Each structure stands twice: as structure tokens, then as C-alpha cells.
Amino acid sequence: MDKMWAPWRMEYIKSIKQEGCIFCDKPQNKTDREDLLLYRGESCCILMNLYPYNNGHIMIAPYEHTHLMESLPASTLTEIMQLAQESMKILREEFRAEGFNLGLNEGAIAGAGIAEHIHFHIVPRWAGDTNFMPVTGHAKVLVQGLKESYDVLKPHFEKITL
Numbered sequence: 042m043d044k045m046w047a048p049w050r051m052e053y054i055k056s057i058k059q060e061g062c063i064f065c066d067k068p069q070n071k072t073d074r075e076d077l078l079l080y081r082g083e084s085c086c087i088l089m090n091l092y093p094y095n096n097g098h099i100m101i102a103p104y105e106h107t108h109l110m111e112s113l114p115a116s117t118l119t120e121i122m123q124l125a126q127e128s129m130k131i132l133r134e135e136f137r138a139e140g141f142n143l144g145l146n147e148g149a150i151a152g153a154g155i156a157e158h159i160h161f162h163i164v165p166r167w168a169g170d171t172n173f174m175p176v177t178g179h180a181k182v183l184v185q186g187l188k189e190s191y192d193v194l195k196p197h198f199e200k201i202t203l
Contacts, residue, residue: 064102079198102160138165
């Protein structure tokens with residue numbers, strides 16, 4: 042069995058959790074860059090992950106505060122998939138992503154860090170993007186800062202029309 046090491050995630054695990062729900066609160070704010078909010082849609086938003094597995098790791102979250110996928114209406118699920126498609130296109134063009142992990146962790150037992158509000162992850166991947174650093178150095182090498190990545194991506198997400 043292969044093991045996936047992500048020791049840099051310990052910062053998130055040990056951090057003091059904020060009151061409220063980031064997926065409900067951040068779309069209400071007007072501080073998109075600070076909140077790493079890339080896009081507001083009809084029924085969902087796109088945010089960058091504060092503790093990314095790779096550069097460009099984003100999340101699509103419905104505005105509806107729910108922990109169950111089956112409670113989302115078909116229109117929201119359609120928008121999520123359309124936004125995933127558009128996001129992957131942007132990440133492929135701007136970051137030259139060679140592949141993606143697209144996923145949902147429903148429930149804490151499935152690994153959801155924020156189990157009370159469903160959200161989908163898109164993690165861009167490249168050949169050789171995993172190396173010895175996480176295993177031996179307990180560090181993840183990110184080649185660009187979050188705000189710099191945000192500044193590169195934001196203009197592309199502003200052009201999305203569904």
C-alpha cells in the first residue's frame with residue numbers, strides 16, 4: 042500500500058478553528074483577496090485552499106449550508122460541475138497543470154476538515170510534483186505564494202459566465 046504524506050497539513054489540524062463557517066461567511070465579506078475568494082456564482086463560490094496540497098488547490102462550495110450531497114438541488118450540482126470544468130481549464134492554461142484530483146470528502150470519517158459544509162476540492166497535479174521533501178523534510182514546497190497565485194488566477198475567474 043502506498044502512503045500519502047502531508048505533514049504540512051498539521052498546521053491546519055492544530056490551528057484554532059474560527060467561529061462560524063468559512064463557506065458561509067467568506068462569500069458575505071467584501072475582502073475577496075484576503076479571503077482568497079475567486080468567484081461568486083448563482084449557487085456556489087470558488088475559494089483557494091489556505092492549506093493547499095499543491096499550488097492552485099481550490100474548493101467549490103455551495104452557498105447552502107449542508108453536509109449531505111443529496112440535499113443539494115440538481116441546479117447546484119450542475120453549477121458545481123460546470124465550475125469544476127471551467128476551473129480545470131483555467132488551471133491547465135495558467136499553471137500548466139498536467140492532471141487533477143477532483144474530490145469530495147463527505148463527513149469527518151471520510152476526511153472532511155470542515156464536515157458541516159460540503160465542498161469539492163480541485164488539486165492540480167504535475168509529473169514529479171511529489172518528491173522527498175514531505176517525507177524527509179516534513180515540508181511541502183509551494184512554488185508561489187497564495188496571494189500571488191490569487192492575483193494570477195482572479196482575472197480568469199472573473200471571466201467565467203455560465
